[in-house]
Amino acid sequence: MNAKLAVSSLDKRFDALEALRAIDLAVAPGEFISLVGPSGCGKTTFLRIIAGLEPATAGRVMIDGKPVTKPGGDRGFVFQNDNLLPWRTVLGNAMIGPEIAGRADAAAQRRTLELLKLVGLEGFEAYHPRQLSGGMRQRVNLARALAVDPDILLMDEPFSALDAQTREIMQTELMRIWEQGRKTVLFVTHQIDEAVFLSDRVLVFARRPGRVQETVEVTLPRPRALAVKRTPEFVAYVDRIWRLIEDDVRASVIEERG
Amino acid sequence: MTATASEHDRTAAAPRPAAYGLLAALRRNHLAGLLSIAIGLALWEVLSRFVVANPLFLAAPSQIVGAIFSLGETGELWRHIGISGLEFVIGYAIAAVLGIALGLAMASSALTKQVSQPWISGLYATPTIALAPLFILWFGIGVWSKVLVVILLVLFPVTINTEAGLRTTSPRLIEMLRSFGATPRQIFLKVSLPSATPFILAGLKLGIGRGLIAVVVAELFGSRAGLGRLISQSADAFNMPELFAGVVVLAASGIAMTAGFGWLERKLVPWTQD
Numbered sequence: 001m002n003a004k005l006a007v008s009s010l011d012k013r014f015d016a017l018e019a020l021r022a023i024d025l026a027v028a029p030g031e032f033i034s035l036v037g038p039s040g041c042g043k044t045t046f047l048r049i050i051a052g053l054e055p056a057t058a059g060r061v062m063i064d065g066k067p068v069t070k071p072g073g074d075r076g077f078v079f080q081n082d083n084l085l086p087w088r089t090v091l092g093n094a095m096i097g098p099e100i101a102g103r104a105d106a107a108a109q110r111r112t113l114e115l116l117k118l119v120g121l122e123g124f125e126a127y128h129p130r131q132l133s134g135g136m137r138q139r140v141n142l143a144r145a146l147a148v149d150p151d152i153l154l155m156d157e158p159f160s161a162l163d164a165q166t167r168e169i170m171q172t173e174l175m176r177i178w179e180q181g182r183k184t185v186l187f188v189t190h191q192i193d194e195a196v197f198l199s200d201r202v203l204v205f206a207r208r209p210g211r212v213q214e215t216v217e218v219t220l221p222r223p224r225a226l227a228v229k230r231t232p233e234f235v236a237y238v239d240r241i242w243r244l245i246e247d248d249v250r251a252s253v254i255e256e257r258g
Numbered sequence: 259m260t261a262t263a264s265e266h267d268r269t270a271a272a273p274r275p276a277a278y279g280l281l282a283a284l285r286r287n288h289l290a291g292l293l294s295i296a297i298g299l300a301l302w303e304v305l306s307r308f309v310v311a312n313p314l315f316l317a318a319p320s321q322i323v324g325a326i327f328s329l330g331e332t333g334e335l336w337r338h339i340g341i342s343g344l345e346f347v348i349g350y351a352i353a354a355v356l357g358i359a360l361g362l363a364m365a366s367s368a369l370t371k372q373v374s375q376p377w378i379s380g381l382y383a384t385p386t387i388a389l390a391p392l393f394i395l396w397f398g399i400g401v402w403s404k405v406l407v408v409i410l411l412v413l414f415p416v417t418i419n420t421e422a423g424l425r426t427t428s429p430r431l432i433e434m435l436r437s438f439g440a441t442p443r444q445i446f447l448k449v450s451l452p453s454a455t456p457f458i459l460a461g462l463k464l465g466i467g468r469g470l471i472a473v474v475v476a477e478l479f480g481s482r483a484g485l486g487r488l489i490s491q492s493a494d495a496f497n498m499p500e501l502f503a504g505v506v507v508l509a510a511s512g513i514a515m516t517a518g519f520g521w522l523e524r525k526l527v528p529w530t531q532d
Contacts, residue, residue, distance in 0.1 A: 051437055071439045083434040086529035087452050096448070100438045130529060148438065 003062075004029040004184045005050070005152060010059035012045055018209035019045050023059070025203070025212070029151075030182040034195035034202045036241060038248055042210025043188045044080075047154050050186065051077050063152065073101055076145030078155040082137040084129040090116065090140050091125040097148035108147075115143045118177060135166040142174070152184045160190060171197055172226055179223055192245075193229060196220075196237045204241055206248045214244055317498035322506055325499035335488075339507060342473050342484040345401050349408025350469045354462060357413045361420025361458075365450075371421070382414035390476040399480050407476040412465035416458070423457025424450050456527045463519045470512050 005027040012020040019042040027033055035043040048054040050061055052071040061068040063075075071077075076097070084093050091109075094116060098108040116125055119139040129137055138158055145153060159167040171194060178185060178198075189195050195202045199218050206213035218237060220228055228234050299319045306318040313321070329335035360378075364371040390407050397403040427450045435445050477486025485504045492501035524531060 053433060053437060071437050073439065075437075077434075077437040079430070079434060079437075081430060083428075083430050085431065085449065085452070087527070096435070097438045099448075100435065100440045100444055128529065 002029075003027060004031075004064065005186075006060075006062040006065075007050070008060050008062075010046075010049065010061065011057045012042065012049060012054070012210075013057045020049075021209035021211045023210075023212060027184055027186070029184055032178060032185045032187065032198055032200050034187045034189055034199040035205060036189060036192055036195045036202060036245070037205025037210075037213075038207050038245055039190075040210075041205040041207040043205050044156055045210070046205075047077075047156050047186060047188050050152075051075055051154050053077075073097070073148045074150055075152045075154055076148055076150035078138075078141050078145045078153065078158045080157045080160060082129070082141040084137055084140055084144075086129050089126050089128055090121060090132070093129070093140050094143045094147050096144060101148065111149075112143070112147045115146050116140075118180070119143045119146075120173065134162055135170060138162065138170060139173075142177070146177075146181075146183075150183065152186065155185065155187045157188055157190065159194070167191075167194070168226060174198065175224065192238050192241045193234075196234060196241070197224060197226075197229060202237075202241060204244045213248065216241055313498055314496045315498070317502045321499040322502040325497075325503040326506065329488075329500065329503055335503070335507070338483055338485050338488045338504070341401065341481075342477065342486065345404040345476075345484065346408060346469050346473050348401070349405040349472070350412055350465065352405070353409045353412035353465065353469070354416055356409070357416025357461070357465075358420050358458060360413070360417045361424065364417070364421040365424035378414055378417055381410070382418060386410045387472060387475050390472075390479045393476070394480045399482060404473055404476040404481070404484070408469045408472040411468040411472040415464040415468065416461040419457045419461025419464070420454060423454030426457075427453045456523070456530045459519065459523050459527065463516060463523075466515045466519065467512060470508055474508060 003026040005025070007023055007025040010020060010023040011018075023046065025033075035046065037043050045054060049056050050068065052068050052075070085096070088096075091112065094112045095104055095109065098104045098112070113125065116122060119142055121136065121139050121143065124132070124136065129140070132140070138161075141158060145155075159170050162170060175198065185198075187195070187198060196218055202216040202218060203212050204214045204216060205211065216237065220231075220233060220237075303318045303320060306316040306321075310316045317325070326335065360374065364374060387407060387410075389410070390403070393403040393406045397406060431449045431453065432445055435449055440448070473484065474486040474489065477484040478490050481487045485508055489501050489504040492498070492504065
């Protein structure tokens with residue numbers, strides 16, 4: 001396999017705290033991978049290292065065979081909090097990436113307008129963030145990351161602040177958008193059903209130190225409709241991952257008591 | 259799929275119930291404020307004409323208006339306003355530019371901040387206006403000693419607010435920009451500066467009142483012309499209508515400039531208005 005993203009023996013320490021130990025991962029182009037695990041297992045730190053926002057203590061991150069040292073236009077980051085600039089319009093926010101790259105020309109604006117349409121924000125281009133609902137703000141967040149046309153989309157619990165129904169809608173929206181562009185996606189989430197619904201593979205993280213405990217391949221056929229969540233196969237995946245995490249939580253509780 | 263704009267719709271078309279009568283009308287048209295001013299002026303008029311009834315102690319609003327008109331006719335009022343206005347504008351402009359520059363320097367360099375912080379905090383807390391006689395001694399009785407007092411009073415709130423605004427820029431927004439590979443210069447121009455703008459404007463707004471006080475008090479200590487001079491010579495002559503005329507002109511200009519700033523804020527930083 002010619003990996004789009006290759007991570008080898010990655011370690012991360014924050015002083016005495018060992019956040020990540022010996023992470024190995026190879027991601028094929030167009031693959032959708034989710035990272036689940038208990039709080040504090042380092043999955044967000046892992047995403048930030050791949051984004052180039054945080055240096056690794058040891059090990060390597062390679063994209064297309066080239067080592068990652070800093071943020072770049074080949075990756076788009078979708079933040080947990082939308083981090084929209086309140087003084088900019090929807091279009092102005094979505095254009096920030098091309099602007100920073102120094103190519104905010106008419107063509108980039110046309111493409112960004114297309115993306116806003118793709119994420120369902122047609123007609124809202126001139127609105128300001130304070131005029132939008134939480135779901136709409138996350139759509140801008142996604143469009144902003146897509147506007148630099150990245151090969152890899154890094155998503156850090158983007159739907160966690162949304163209510164349950166909006167979250168389900170956003171999951172199907174993300175699936176639809178992903179089917180069209182087939183970006184490589186790393187998706188961090190606390191919701192196991194979200195991870196199973198979206199992913200080709202789910203990496204189950206364990207804590208102390210943060211490491212990949214198990215990789216679960218999800219072979220449910222695509223495209224997936226929301227109804228797939230009620231099938232026995234889907235429930236079996238969720239159940240299996242739940243038990244993996246449950247064990248880890250129980251183990252950590254015993255460890256703390258001892 | 260349809261994206262909902264429920265929050266927007268709610269703010270755009272908040273339906274108003276039918277009038278509750280006079281109270282509702284008052285509230286809706288901000289008439290209560292105007293009414294309060296009108297009643298206050300009427301009470302003042304009655305008090306000064308029939309209760310105090312001594313023009314050496316209190317002038318009635320009608321007498322003050324008369325004094326403003328007669329001072330305006332002779333051209334004396336305009337001369338005083340011109341001098342005070344000049345002192346204010348020069349001092350305020352210099353203080354604004356210097357204050358923002360100093361705030362930027364403090365926010366961008368830890369050393370600059372450490373060096374200047376104790377001085378700025380100290381001078382901001384000191385009633386530096388008491389130094390006005392000293393400046394008059396140094397720079398003479400003319401315009402420049404007053405300009406210096408204005409600078410000294412306006413500079414520090416602008417500096418402190420500029421620095422605070424830049425320092426409190428959301429780290430999350432900075433990180434968002436960093437994820438796109440932004441340079442420090444781009445981060446400054448696209449995030450730090452816009453998010454500090456409301457703070458800078460608030461500092462400049464604070465400077466208006468302080469600048470007006472600086473002009474008047476410095477003129478009281480010694481001057482040939484200006485509204486402070488008008489007030490002090492009226493006080494010496496027990497001419498209460500002219501004294502109040504000076505105060506009213508100052509108050510009106512303060513209110514007008516502050517209102518102008520409110521308008522500027524709605525134009526420049528509308529996202530802080532909610």
